[in-house]
Amino acid sequence: MPRRKNRPGFKRGRHSLPYWMASQILRQKAPADFPDPCVPLPADASDDDIDAACREQTARLDKWLDDQKNKSGEDEPKARTAYDGRVLSACRIYQEHPLSAFNTRIKANTRDSYTDSLKIIEGTVGQRLIRNLNVLDMQNWYDQWRKPAVFVDAEGIETFGAERIDRAHDAISMWKTVLRFNVALGPRHPGSRDCSILLEALKNGGSLVNFESGGAREEEMTYAHASAFVRTALELAERGVIPRERGLYLAIGVAAQFELALRQKDIIGERPKSARDQEKAMRRGATAINYGGVIWTGYFTWENIPGWRWRMKTSKSKYRSAVNFDLTIYSLLFPLLDAVPHHERTGAVVKGEHGFAVQERSYRKWFRPIARVAGIPDEVWIMDSRAGAGTEAEEAGADHGAIKTLLTHSDKQEATTTRYKRRQDRARVVVQQLREASRPKAGNDE
Numbered sequence: 001m002p003r004r005k006n007r008p009g010f011k012r013g014r015h016s017l018p019y020w021m022a023s024q025i026l027r028q029k030a031p032a033d034f035p036d037p038c039v040p041l042p043a044d045a046s047d048d049d050i051d052a053a054c055r056e057q058t059a060r061l062d063k064w065l066d067d068q069k070n071k072s073g074e075d076e077p078k079a080r081t082a083y084d085g086r087v088l089s090a091c092r093i094y095q096e097h098p099l100s101a102f103n104t105r106i107k108a109n110t111r112d113s114y115t116d117s118l119k120i121i122e123g124t125v126g127q128r129l130i131r132n133l134n135v136l137d138m139q140n141w142y143d144q145w146r147k148p149a150v151f152v153d154a155e156g157i158e159t160f161g162a163e164r165i166d167r168a169h170d171a172i173s174m175w176k177t178v179l180r181f182n183v184a185l186g187p188r189h190p191g192s193r194d195c196s197i198l199l200e201a202l203k204n205g206g207s208l209v210n211f212e213s214g215g216a217r218e219e220e221m222t223y224a225h226a227s228a229f230v231r232t233a234l235e236l237a238e239r240g241v242i243p244r245e246r247g248l249y250l251a252i253g254v255a256a257q258f259e260l261a262l263r264q265k266d267i268i269g270e271r272p273k274s275a276r277d278q279e280k281a282m283r284r285g286a287t288a289i290n291y292g293g294v295i296w297t298g299y300f301t302w303e304n305i306p307g308w309r310w311r312m313k314t315s316k317s318k319y320r321s322a323v324n325f326d327l328t329i330y331s332l333l334f335p336l337l338d339a340v341p342h343h344e345r346t347g348a349v350v351k352g353e354h355g356f357a358v359q360e361r362s363y364r365k366w367f368r369p370i371a372r373v374a375g376i377p378d379e380v381w382i383m384d385s386r387a388g389a390g391t392e393a394e395e396a397g398a399d400h401g402a403i404k405t406l407l408t409h410s411d412k413q414e415a416t417t418t419r420y421k422r423r424q425d426r427a428r429v430v431v432q433q434l435r436e437a438s439r440p441k442a443g444n445d446e
Contacts, residue, residue: 007054009061017043018050020057034064083182083191087133087175088126090191091118094178097185108273109265109360117174120145120167130194135205138175142168142211169213176202221388223439225376226258227332232374242370245351249358250366252336253350256300257382259330259432261389261406264382266314268350268358269298285313285322289347291356298357302345308334314408323408329432331439389435396434406431 009024018041022034039057041050079096083089095102095118102114125141146168148160182195202209230251237247256267269286272278272295281297282288287304288297299312308327328334337349344355352358367382386407393403 006051008058010050010054017041018045020054022061025058025061034061036060083189085129085131085191085194086126087128087130088122090130090178090182090195091122091126093185093191094118094181097181100181108270108277111273113170114174117171118178120171121175121178130191130198133198135201135208138172138202139209139211141175142172142209145171165212169211172211219377219380219384219387220391221258221376221380221382221385223258223332223388223392223435225371225374225380225388226254226385228374229254229371229376230332230336233370236370236373242366245353245355246366247370248336248339249351250363250370252333252340253358253363254367254382254385255330255333255336256350258385258389259333260325261386261408262314263386264360264363265298266312267300268360268363269296269300269348270360271296271357289357291347292354294356296348296357298348300349301347302349303347305337305349308337321408326429329429329436331436392435392438393431396431396438398431398434402431 009020009022011019011021011024013019020039020041022037036057039053041053045053078098079093081089081092081096083093094100095115097103102111106114124144128137146163146165148163151159151161176199179195179199182189182191183199185192187193233242233247233251233254236242237244253267256262257264260267270281272281278288278295278297286297286299287301288295289301290296300310304310304312305327310325310327311322312325313322327337344351347355348357350358350363352362364382368378371380372378390403390407393406398406
């Protein structure tokens, strides 16, 4: 009789017929999802053939069991990084876990700001053990992150910038989000207990810490700023200091943001970081264009402004209601649009290099040198054009409701007004007429 180790799983059934059976290996009933728990063997097989067949089937079973073992726990999505007690590991788990809002819900630009805060946390306190932290450590982190940046000139002289309150506040808020996510993973997650204890300490010791926020911005881009930028961009392009396309399209971008009181992404669009982001933008009415293998999504395209009329759902209205713009009534913007050669009137209106839609980082980078030549203070950003548009409308005599229409703001109490599109469109025209009338005449932009 051959030894059992030579033919594992072997058993004879009725009429002495040979079988290989998984239960002979496991000493229990084979798992229900194993495909071949019982394999009949040839009745006339030699001992060597039976030995080989049993070893082959046993090897199949062993591989299947190993695969199941490797898959154990994979029913629950996991991050690549394992929790090791450090702040760094908790931050990476938040960024990597498939169910984290970082990967499922937040917008691309929000994800970028989150990433900036996470880099601060990881780079400064990433090696700290969470179980050793207390509330006062959080206050100390905030205080350190808030300190002004130090600049050293060519002569070695140090100068200090302003306190970075927003930087510190955002980083602390991000750290609380990381803690909450690790707690939400449940008791089976090894970091849940450490993070829960620290969160509870922050809650109970809230009176001992003060994480001040920077508050709302107060800077505005005025008409004088916007018109000076347009004039300077065109002059620099004409002199060959900057490319013609850069001067013209930067002027269009800034003029459009100021005149239409829209956010930057409504004017220049964005490059989605995933297919999910692209699909979401297209559901909101954006156009997707492939520029040399890079996908761009946006609303301000030449194809969307036939007859110089543009209808779009703005980001400030959460893309719920459309706004109609008659681009011919905007004296700072329309001449720039009309100056674009006909062969360039395709795709994104605001372009960058090689006729592609301008990238957000290029838009920011190219704006500041032109703005400095135009005399615009560094404290005034492109995003301040909306505030400047609202202030100009208010000073021109527009009422509160008309200004809300201009800025596409809405609330529950006034939601029914969204049904009166014509009324809103008329209010937009009236506001622009008031703004135009309040501006200095040509040759007197001061």
